[in-house]
Amino acid sequence: MIHLENIQRRYVSDEVETTALADIDLHVEAGEFVAIMGPSGCGKSTLLNTLGTVDRPTGGKYLFDDRDLAALDEKALAQFRGATLGFVFQSFNLIDELTIEENVALGLAYRKDDAGKGIGDRRARVAAAMDKVGIAHRARHYPHQLSGGQQQRAAIARAIVGAPKLILADEPTGNLDTANGEQVMNILAGLNNEGATIIMVTHSPSHADMAKRRIDMLDGRIVASAARAL
Numbered sequence: 517m518i519h520l521e522n523i524q525r526r527y528v529s530d531e532v533e534t535t536a537l538a539d540i541d542l543h544v545e546a547g548e549f550v551a552i553m554g555p556s557g558c559g560k561s562t563l564l565n566t567l568g569t570v571d572r573p574t575g576g577k578y579l580f581d582d583r584d585l586a587a588l589d590e591k592a593l594a595q596f597r598g599a600t601l602g603f604v605f606q607s608f609n610l611i612d613e614l615t616i617e618e619n620v621a622l623g624l625a626y627r628k629d630d631a632g633k634g635i636g637d638r639r640a641r642v643a644a645a646m647d648k649v650g651i652a653h654r655a656r657h658y659p660h661q662l663s664g665g666q667q668q669r670a671a672i673a674r675a676i677v678g679a680p681k682l683i684l685a686d687e688p689t690g691n692l693d694t695a696n697g698e699q700v701m702n703i704l705a706g707l708n709n710e711g712a713t714i715i716m717v718t719h720s721p722s723h724a725d726m727a728k729r730r731i732d733m734l735d736g737r738i739v740a741s742a743a744r745a746l
């Protein structure tokens with residue numbers, strides 16, 4: 517599914533150059549669950565944002581299902597993201613002015629496959645996604661009325677409502693207590709068991725152990741990649 521070759525990302529600000537990613541080679545197959553670990557500043561978020569096409573590499577090649585993403589303009593990339601990817605962030609990133617079900621429905625914004633079939637399909641999908649993460653009883657609430665764990669589950673519902681090929685999660689349990697973090701991890705592991713491909717950044721070794729492969733980064737490079745011992 518994912519093929520990164522020699523990916524580089526350099527930032528230049530005030531004539532200071534930072535290499536966030538140096539020579540990243542990475543292959544991820546459909547159905548994998550990959551955890552990315554490494555110290556603060558080693559490039560984990562930059563790698564995830566590059567995979568999510570919200571950040572463009574300054575060098576190298578990114579193929580997604582054999583398609584070269586460098587060839588796409590911003591509009592095509594936005595469409596690609598909307599149709600293919602689901603994002604989960606440490607800080608949930610729900611929209612405060614929208615209800616939980618409206619937030620979840622945003623995950624269908626770029627979905628075209630049920631256009632013309634009426635609102636029924638979309639409603640049913642949103643309901644199913646909320647159900648899956650145990651948030652349906654909060655559908656009409658606003659984000660600030662929910663606990664952190666509930667907000668993150670709502671964010672996961674938004675990420676999965678369009679049945680994305682790939683879920684990208686950047687420290688999804690970083691703002692949660694142990695119990696809620698575990699609940700979110702169990703949801704992600706369940707989604708992976710059902711076939712979802714997941715790439716997740718985490719600082720938690722025990723959460724990384726729930727993935728099927730662990731990648732360690734240091735100074736913008738991948739320094740280790742190991743399948744979990746079963």
Ligand SMILES: Nc1ncnc2c1ncn2[C@@H]1O[C@H](COP(=O)(O)OP(=O)(O)OP(=O)(O)O)[C@@H](O)[C@H]1O
Binds near residue numbers: 556557558
């Ligand atoms: N917009 C930017 N401009 C300049 N440098 C940046 C920018 N974004 C990130 N960097 C630098 O790139 C490097 C990698 O940052 P990144 O956010 O990917 O780290 P991280 O591994 O996700 O860290 P953390 O665990 O703290 O989230 C850091 O040195 C950071 O300062």
Ligand SMILES: [Mg+2]
Binds near residue numbers: 560561562686
């Ligand atoms: Mg980060």
